Amino acid sequence: MAEKDSKDTSRRSFLHDGLWGISMAALGSLAGFAFSRTAKEKTVWQIDPYKCTCCGKCTTECVLALSAVKCVHVYAMCGYCELCTGYFDPDPHELDTGAENQLCPTGAIIRTFIEDPYYSYAIDEDLCNGCGKCVKGCNAFGNGSLFLQIRHNLCVNCNKCAIAAACPSQAIKKVPADEPYILKQVG
Amino acid sequence: MRRKDLLMTILGVILCLTAIAAGQTRRFPPPDFQSGYEMPTTETPPPDADFYEYIAVAVLAAALGVGTYFIFVKRSRKYAWALMIFSLAFFGFWRMGCVCPIGATQNMAVSMFDPGYAVPITVLIIFLLPLALSLFHGRVFCGTVCPLGAIQDVVLLKPLSVPFWLESSLRLLGYLYLGLALVLAITGAGFIICQYDPFVSFFRLSGNFGVLAIGGAFLIMGVFIGRPYCRFLCPYGILLRQLSRLSKWKVKISPDECVKCRLCEDSCPFGAIRKPTGEASSEELAARKKILAVLILLFPFIVLAGGFGGSQISGLLSRSHHDVRLADRIYLEESGQVEGTTDESEAFRGTGESIESLYELSAEIQAEFSRGSWILGGFIGLVIGGTLIKHTIRRNSDEYLADAGDCLACGRCFEYCPRERLRLSKLQEDKQVLYG
Structure with missing residues (x-):
């Protein structure tokens, strides 16, 4: 009986050790294989402005209370129009900074007089919620100098971007961290 | 007012026509400023340096080491608990729970099947460290380091025991969740483990209603049922469970021998303690x-x-x-x-x-x-x-054992064991002899 027991134990421990070795080897080869494919540089999420359709999901899908997506402005592309279709409601009462005339629901665009007849438009990122209403307006009738980007001082770089999962045009992709923005080009 | 409407319409029509004619080219040329206005450049704030991710990896490795020491050498629930709270603060609230080894399972799966997909090296290490440790010391990660486990552990106030058959059946959910997550990740449908992570919205202190509601439900359930996510759903826990069953060293309730006093019988809120079976007829x-x-x-x-x-x-x-x-x-x-x-x-x-x-x-x-x-x-x-x-298959045992797969290495059972108390009092005596 005792002999049978010890046989049992040694068989069990042999099985145990064998499985342990196999698991170790499996983990090792998994590590090796994955290591051969590891990214050398960090990546971050970014919106491709040429794919973005300004659906408004960036405002609601981001895991942050106030979305990390903001409107950015490439000034070199801007026409500095007095009647900016990114700034003004399609049917404004007056061409002034009254809230009822503005397209932006949070009043995040700062309009400043430069010289006759030019006005500059800047984004207050603390107010911007990334809804893209101004982007739509600017794309429709303007130069398209306003567009949405993920701001990396705010983005928490989730393993899977919640906005990317919901984006109807699949415009959000991973980009190298040393070139973290896709800015529109003049032209 | 009417005049402006008309103006807008005319302007709109003209713009549309020019837009159609010019395609997507610039409709308004940049002005030639006379007033000396300088065009501002677009700000592009950079992301956090990689540095923080390496810190997280280093802290994970250190926490796993310290946790192993607390559970296997110190055998102290108090120290393990303190480490767990630290992990909750660091990996949970400071790192905001992301990237975690649980979610990293999906990245690993995608990288196995998609040659174009690269896993960051930090994610690879975060995924592998707890698994490798489990082959030596079991699920130390679950008990002392995982922030998702920690947030459930702190709300566990009135543990009820779950019948064994129910526990075994519910555990199938975890396998289903793991399999589903892998299939959806590999096919490119999404990362459901991250999307439905019940606690990450607490760590970020923001989230949509659905996920907050799921998290809240888990925490309320967790007051009575010890760590429901860990035991019945966690896909990474499944991997750790299987590897821990083979671990070299296992968590032992008694520091030396079991005297079968039954004192530890109900000490485990996670149903991981197995009674002695006796001889089978x-x-x-x-x-x-x-x-x-x-x-x-x-x-x-x-x-x-x-x-x-x-x-x-x-x-x-x-x-x-x-x-x-x-x-x-x-x-x-x-x-x-x-x-x-x-x-x-x-x-x-x-x-x-x-x-x-x-x-x-x-x-x-x-x-x-x-x-x-x-x-x-x-x-x-x-x-x-x-x-x-x-x-x-019947496994004979003649002592109270922590099941190697189920045990989360939290250290709760230690202090129930009279042999442990004896060990501690001897340590105390030795100290008095040594230091007076």
Whole structure:
């Protein structure tokens, strides 16, 4: 009986050790294989402005209370129009900074007089919620100098971007961290 | 007011015409400023340096080491608890729970099947460290380091015991969740472990209502049922459980020998303590042998049945993929079965890609899903068959043991053991002798 027991134990421990070795080897080869494919540089999420359709999901899908997506402005592309279709409601009462005339629901665009007849438009990122209403307006009738980007001082770089999962045009992709923005080009 | 309306309309028409004529080129040339105005440049704040991620990896390695020391050498719940709170603060609230090894499972799966997908080295290490440790010291990660475990551990106030059969059955959910997450990650449908992570929205102190509600439900449940997510759902816990069963050193309730005093019997809120079994009667053994023989014969059929069952939900599963849903929608719109468009279908039509290629892509993805759901179903069959066989084989033991797979290495049972108390008082005496 005792002999049978010890046989049992040694068989069990042999099985145990064998499985342990196999698991170790499996983990090792998994590590090796994955290591051969590891990214050398960090990546971050970014919106491709040429794919973005300004659906408004960036405002609601981001895991942050106030979305990390903001409107950015490439000034070199801007026409500095007095009647900016990114700034003004399609049917404004007056061409002034009254809230009822503005397209932006949070009043995040700062309009400043430069010289006759030019006005500059800047984004207050603390107010911007990334809804893209101004982007739509600017794309429709303007130069398209306003567009949405993920701001990396705010983005928490989730393993899977919640906005990317919901984006109807699949415009959000991973980009190298040393070139973290896709800015529109003049032209 | 009317005049302005008219002006706007005329302007709009002119703009539209020029836009059509010029395509997407610039409609208004940049002004030639006379006032000396300088154009500002667009600010591009950079992301955090990689540095923080390496810190997180280093802290993870250190925490695993310290946790092992607290559980295996110090055998102290108090120290383990302190480490757990630190981990909750650091990995949970400071690092905001992301990236965690649980979610990293999906990245690893994608990288196995997609040569174009690269896993960051930090994610690879975060995924592997707890698994490697589990082959030596069991689930120290679960008990002392995992922030998702920690947040459930702190709310556990009135633990109720879950019957063994229920516990075993509910655990299947974890296997199902793991299999589903892998299939959805590999096919490119999404990362459901991250999307439905119940606690990450608490760590970030923001989140949508659905996820907050799931998290809240888990925490309320967690007051009475010890760590429900860890025990019944956590997909990474499944991997740790299997590897821990082989671990070199296992958590022991008694520091030396079990005196079978039964004091620890109800100390584990996670149902991980196994009572001594005693010797089995020969009738019982014979009966078990018969059941085992039947089960082994049935085993291939259970796996096949699982696979077949899985294949039946392939169509449903594939609808979780964006492109398959889009192709469905476009088909409905094209064939006139629905009115209007969605954001998705409009965006697709805006790209100018051909509908045929979308249908082809969708068919390819659905074929992948069909293979994947056979494998998923077969895997579930395998788990069910394996669980039945495992419960049929009788393991004799003559002491109270922490089940190596179930034990989360929290250290709660230690202080219930009189042998442990003896050990501690001896330590105390030795200290007095040494230091007066």
